[in-house]
Amino acid sequence: NAGVTQTPKFRILKIGQSMTLQCTQDMNHNYMYWYRQDPGMGLKLIYYSVGAGITDKGEVPNGYNVSRSTTEDFPLRLELAAPSQTSVYFCASSYSISGDGSPLHFGNGTRLTVT
């Protein structure tokens, strides 16, 4: 069982370039999330999705876009990379709409450097 898989693991971008961070999960989870983690800090929510075709903004959505065409995949798009987007990006998924919420399962991250 692969869980949450993120690609690539590392990437260096020049300012103004664009790229898509890929995230796929094989647990049939309906909820998916993108977080970013700056050095020495906790994670911040960028976007989330409650199911195929439904996405919404988190705390820090500026400069990013997402789509959710299938249950499995939740790519994150950077259109015009800026140095402030240098970070480690984590994708996560969860199931259940029960009151206490099921645990989030995280991928191992994509380390992005914008120079």
Next chain:
Amino acid sequence: DAKTTQPNSMESNEEEPVHLPCNHSTISGTDYIHWYRQLPSQGPEYVIHGLTSNVNNRMASLAIAEDRKSSTLILHRATLRDAAVYYCILRAVLGQGAQKLVFGQGTRLTINP
């Protein structure tokens, strides 16, 4: 979002119990307390969660104060593999049941052999 306060770092010895404290004085009645940990170069990993009662699972125990303004994560016998950053989080609910985990800076736990 309700905030949590944790010590920046703690140190313990292998095979000894570890008590990781967390203060959350502004917790609301519906906030669940979640703990995650992050090993070096990995994504966060779920440890345990609870609302009011103490909770146990195979990884740890969670002791919640009666007024819910603080909690303690207990690792009963620490191993070297438990060295990580531990995050105490008050889980918020977003639209349509999605969860928002607000991560602070966490406690960096060092385990001495």
